[in-house]
Amino acid sequence: MADLKVDFCGLTFKNPMVVASLEPTNSPDLIKQCFDAGAAGAIVKTLTDIEDMARLTENSKYCIMNDEGEIIHGKVPRDFVFYSRSGYSSTYYKDWIPYLKECQAYAAERGAHLIGSAGARDIDGWVDICRTIEDCGLPMVELNFGCPHPAMMPGVHGGSMIGQEPEVAAAVTRAVTEAVKIPVMVKLTPDQARPVEVARAVMAAGAAAVTATNRYTGFAIDIETGTPRIGGPAGIGGTWTKPLSLRWVHRLHQDLGVPISGSNGIFDHRDAVEFIMAGAGIVQIGSVLMIKGIKWLPKVVKGLERFMDEHGYADIPSMHAIASNRAAKTYSDQFSRARTHVAVDQAACKNPSCTVCIQMCFYEALSQGDGKIEVHPDACIGCELCLDVCPFGAIAMRPTGEAEYAEGYFSIPDGVFEKNKFTTTRNNPDSIGKQSPKKRATA
């Protein structure tokens, strides 16, 4: 059976799944439920001294949409869109003290970790909240530089506003890391172009890890009424954000090689695997526990174990960052990779009644010959679009080797701009239509 243990920032997590800071960690009872469900860690809903952020949580609004932008009534599918607004914990951080101690003890009894989360008004606040978390015995704290909502809170400078400014983020991080001994993890915002620069700055300021990432800020509209959903801009997430989050996990791993906590886009164990393969050490799970219940968590942990067993991964380190390490580092790296070209299985192909691949080949490499698809290998650049759109699995890719090049298969000419690109019309609808026996018969 696969070993799910993972070492992260000096702590051993019994599996990589940590409940993110959000409503399922907003009370001692809920936190305990997370640990009972097998969470290796749980991050307390952000503790704060900002009244407006506490008040916002008392005004939370949630909207779960499908991929058509319609409200989902009933079972939530994998491709959900979670559009919602909530603030930080509405229990004052000092009032959390006995509960943090109690939940920390509860976590420790189960071989798990309770992690703090802070979001403060000013530097003194950041330091005091983090000291409080440390004094309660929690072994790690996350600085929430990613919350989308302070940006719309007049007079509040916090969350993603800090996470967009490397100097400010570094200053807060430095003040906290000088004040506490426990590892400090910084939660980044994806609402910006420079997460890697922010990560570099906070790591230089003493952070032990970064979380990539909090949610995006969105704006969703009910087109029937012409009104914004839930009143206006709000945080937005769902599995559709996963490739965007993974992009930053990958870049942070590739460029900085820092410990990364993956977040933003988890539904089930397959998403957790992607985060780990991109370079995350631990993986945070959030929204899906709000819409499926905390009981969803054991399924994810079990699923991860099953996946690893089925795929022969003995432990988490053997999966860690494997996809990131295999990725092209630059596009010139991509250019130097071996080319491929298309091969059509004429027995499986439904041409002439199907012409999908001809229409979708933007390189004029396919045409309709004598009642069957003709491939023009001198034009096929190996882009794989036809492979993806063929409804009948009739297309395969083959490596282009020296023998094929000798026969004139496509290779990028030295004078790439000199070739006339607009010579043929093989995928012009008229041209396809004229060659189609069916259409000819009805013309």
Ligand SMILES: Cc1cc2nc3c(=O)[nH]c(=O)nc-3n(C[C@H](O)[C@H](O)[C@H](O)COP(=O)(O)O)c2cc1C
């Ligand atoms: C309703 C809601 C409340 C959240 N509150 C917090 C919070 O208080 N602190 C924080 O750091 N992140 C907060 N988040 C962000 C989550 O911790 C998590 O990073 C994000 O939802 C992406 O992960 P997911 O795709 O698993 O939901 C919140 C997210 C949601 C949906």
Ligand code: SF4
């Ligand atoms: S899409 Fe597939 S089935 Fe259709 S014509 Fe192309 S190869 Fe044949």
Ligand code: SF4
């Ligand atoms: S691989 Fe790309 S270029 Fe080649 S035939 Fe298919 S769509 Fe055209």
